[in-house]
Amino acid sequence: MEITFAGAAREVTGSCHLLHVNGHTVALDCGMFQGKRQESAEKNRRLPLPIKDLDAVVLSHAHIDHSGRLPYLIAEGYSKTIWATSATRDLCAVMLADSAHIQEKDAEFLAKRHKEFIEPLYGMRHAVRTMDLMVGVPYNKPFDVVPGVRATYVDAGHILGSASVVLDCTEGGKTKRLVFSGDIGRSGLAIIREPVPPEGADALIMESTYGNREHESVEGARAKLAQMVRETAARGGRVLIPAFAVGRTQEVIYALHSLAREGAIPSIPIYVDSPLAIDVTTVFEMHPESFDRSEEMIQKAKDLFRFELLHYTRDVEESKALSRAHGPMVIIAASGMMEAGRILHHLAQGASDPRNTILVVGFQAEHTLGRRVVERRPVLQIFGEDVPLHARVEVIDGYSAHADRTEMMTWLGRGRDKSPGLRQVWLVHGEAPVQDEFKETLTAVGYSVDCPEPHTRHAF
Ligand SMILES: [Zn+2]
Numbered sequence: 001m002e003i004t005f006a007g008a009a010r011e012v013t014g015s016c017h018l019l020h021v022n023g024h025t026v027a028l029d030c031g032m033f034q035g036k037r038q039e040s041a042e043k044n045r046r047l048p049l050p051i052k053d054l055d056a057v058v059l060s061h062a063h064i065d066h067s068g069r070l071p072y073l074i075a076e077g078y079s080k081t082i083w084a085t086s087a088t089r090d091l092c093a094v095m096l097a098d099s100a101h102i103q104e105k106d107a108e109f110l111a112k113r114h115k116e117f118i119e120p121l122y123g124m125r126h127a128v129r130t131m132d133l134m135v136g137v138p139y140n141k142p143f144d145v146v147p148g149v150r151a152t153y154v155d156a157g158h159i160l161g162s163a164s165v166v167l168d169c170t171e172g173g174k175t176k177r178l179v180f181s182g183d184i185g186r187s188g189l190a191i192i193r194e195p196v197p198p199e200g201a202d203a204l205i206m207e208s209t210y211g212n213r214e215h216e217s218v219e220g221a222r223a224k225l226a227q228m229v230r231e232t233a234a235r236g237g238r239v240l241i242p243a244f245a246v247g248r249t250q251e252v253i254y255a256l257h258s259l260a261r262e263g264a265i266p267s268i269p270i271y272v273d274s275p276l277a278i279d280v281t282t283v284f285e286m287h288p289e290s291f292d293r294s295e296e297m298i299q300k301a302k303d304l305f306r307f308e309l310l311h312y313t314r315d316v317e318e319s320k321a322l323s324r325a326h327g328p329m330v331i332i333a334a335s336g337m338m339e340a341g342r343i344l345h346h347l348a349q350g351a352s353d354p355r356n357t358i359l360v361v362g363f364q365a366e367h368t369l370g371r372r373v374v375e376r377r378p379v380l381q382i383f384g385e386d387v388p389l390h391a392r393v394e395v396i397d398g399y400s401a402h403a404d405r406t407e408m409m410t411w412l413g414r415g416r417d418k419s420p421g422l423r424q425v426w427l428v429h430g431e432a433p434v435q436d437e438f439k440e441t442l443t444a445v446g447y448s449v450d451c452p453e454p455h456t457r458h459a460f
Contacts, residue, residue, distance in 0.1 A: 001169050001176060002459050003205070006048035007031060008429040009454040012365050013040070013065040015429060016048050017180065017205055020457075021169045022148035024055045028165060028180050028205070032068025032099070034337065036367045044069060044121055051077045055146045059084040059134075060182030061162035062091035062246060068099050070134075071126035079133065083145065085153050086136035087161030087287040091246060093131050094279040098245075100127040102340060139163065157185030157195035158401050159247035160283070160290050164196065177421075178460060181206045183429065184403040184411055188218045190254050191284075191304070192247075193292050195403065198415035201422050203460040206412070208430030208451075209363060209402045211438025221398020222255050228357050228394055229256075229265040233328040237355030240391070242335035242343040242370065245277040247401040248361050249332055250284050250305065255399075256330065257307050271322055273313040273342050274334035281305045281312075323349040337363075338370035347373075348382045356391040361399040366431065405441065412442070424460055425449045 001021050007014030007029070014033035019026045027048065033040040048054075051073065059082060060066055070082060070092075084092065103120035110118050137143050142152045148170045153163035165180040179198040184207055187194050198204055216224070232239045243249045249272065259265045272278060285305065291297045313319050322331065323345050333343035347369075350356045364370030372380060373393055380387045397404075403411060416422055425447050427435045435451040442449045452458060 001171050002457050003178075003426070004455065004457045005426070005428060005452040006455060007033065008065070009452050009456070010432045010435065012209060012363070012429055012431060014043060015060070015066045016069070017428065018048060019149065019167065019169070019178070022146070022171050024146040024148065025049065025053055026145055026149055027054060027057045029060055029066040030057055030069045030073055031066040032064050034065060034339070034368070035365050044072070047073075047076060054078060054080070056080055057082040058145060058151055058165055059088060059092075060165060060180065061156065061159055062088045062095055063159065063183070063244070064095060064099055066183070067092055067096065071096055071100060071122040071130045074129045074133070075122040075126045082130065082134040083143065083151065084134055084136055085139060085161045085163050087283070087290045088163070089131070089134050089136035090283045090286060091161055091280060092134060094276065094283060095246070096127040096130055097124060098276045100124045154196040155193045156182045157187070157189070157192050158183040159185070160192065160250075160287060162192075164198070166198070176202045176460060178203045178205070179415075183207050183209070183401065184408060185401055186215065186218065186403050187407055189251060190218075191250060191291055191297070193290070195411055197411050197418065198422070199418040201415060201419040203424040203426070204415070204422060205426045205428055206408070207402070208408070208427040208435050208438045210400070210404045210434075211408065211427070211430055211441070212434045213397075213404055214406055215400055215404040216396070216398045218398050221396045222259070224394070224396050224398070225252070225255055225359070226259050226264045228359055229259070229268070229330060232355070232357040232392075233266045233268050235355040236328055237353065237357060238328060238350060239330045239357045239359055240343065240346050240350055241330065241332045241359045241361060242338050242341075243277075243332050244362055245274055245280045245334045248399050249274070249277045249334075250281060251399050252332060252361060253281070253305050253310065257304070257310070260307065260309055266328075267309060268328045268330065270310045270330040270332070271313050272310065272332050273319050273322060273346070274332070275314045276334050277332070278312045278314055320345065322346075335370065337365055337368035338373060339368050344382055347380070348385070348387055350391060351380055351382070352388045352390050354390040354392070358391050358393045360393065360395045363400065363402065405438065409441070412447075423448055426458065427451045
């Protein structure tokens with residue numbers, strides 16, 4: 001029984017691990033590489049293995065760095081099953097279509113601007129075909145992936161539908177349990193349930209995004225959000241919140257809703273300027289079974305994301321009008337680490353105005369505009385133009401969809417109590433220096449830890 005680390009090895013994006021059992025190969029995730037444009041474009045076109053050798057895909061959650069290359073597999077001839085939770089499948093229906101649209105638009109843009117023809121990584125028909133192959137299964141219900149591999153999804157607490165995957169692998173009469181953490185969520189987020197620690201695991205593939213960091217508390221994040229909205233409104237500015245369409249956007253809307261109800265923020269308009277975020281919010285409303293199952297949450301499921309101050313902007317013209325409008329407001333706009341999406345127009349217009357606040361609520365990888373904003377570079381490059389950064393920049397990591405170091409240690413510690421046979425931990429999905437630090441932390445408390453290099457194969 002072996003694993004090849006084909007993506008998110010010593011880096012954060014491109015999640016893809018190949019499980020080899022009984023002569024079969026199963027891909028855990030098939031995500032998009034993001035970051036430096038040219039380099040990630042090349043990585044995205046490199047298949048993790050010949051398609052004929054791939055027997056199944058098991059997807060942990062819908063984020064594009066985990067699911068984004070599935071349509072590319074299909075474009076290259078893959079036609080077997082892709083497993084996912086039901087909510088992940090519905091999220092993928094909107095997110096992969098959006099991703100295909102971006103691929104096609106990018107190729108069109110390059111053809112127009114540079115007269116160079118680049119075949120899009122995949123098109124809409126491949127995204128649609130992906131959904132034909134994707135099977136939604138419930139949490140906590142084992143399913144057979146290939147002979148010798150039985151999988152079970154358990155809550156990962158990261159985004160709607162997110163899961164850790166428990167894999168019972170049998171070869172030559174021996175059974176071992178491998179757990180793939182997927183992305184591990186925070187404890188105490190409002191909408192999503194808590195992550196479930198590994199049980200009975202012999203080996204573990206574990207994410208490490210924030211392996212050297214502690215987040216502020218969820219309560220602290222809410223207080224800071226309220227303070228930023230109040231102060232920015234008092235200056236007559238706007239709060240620009242670049243947020244991934246899935247997860248953070250809904251948590252932030254939920255927080256703004258409850259703050260507005262309590263009178264803790266002034267009554268200024270709040271715009272969600274992202275067709276994708278609107279579609280994703282609809283998928284949230286379709287899956288209250290994936291929410292924290294408190295009675296209160298189930299009762300409120302229908303109007304969590306709808307209230308008087310909140311406006312959803314689908315139309316492009318409306319979006320443009322918004323960047324020209326006056327007066328204080330909050331704009332939440334989709335952003336792949338500020339590399340794409342409508343947030344770019346709002347930043348191009350608003351980053352130079354000292355009355356405004358750019359509120360960063362998610363992880364910003366190296367070599368992205370988002371990271372440069374967080375580093376408060378004096379001048380930003382947006383659409384090829386220099387834009388001086390005078391707006392206030394604030395980071396709230398309390399809305400992070402990822403667990404911090406202590407939360408990951410707690411998850412792992414609870415898992416160790418329930419996994420006496422746990423010997424091997426492979427760290428994935430983290431920048432190399434962060435992983436090295438986290439490895440030291442874990443080694444110090446007795447785990448055997450490796451940070452596998454890309455494309456290396458390990459036995460378990
Ligand atoms: Zn994720």
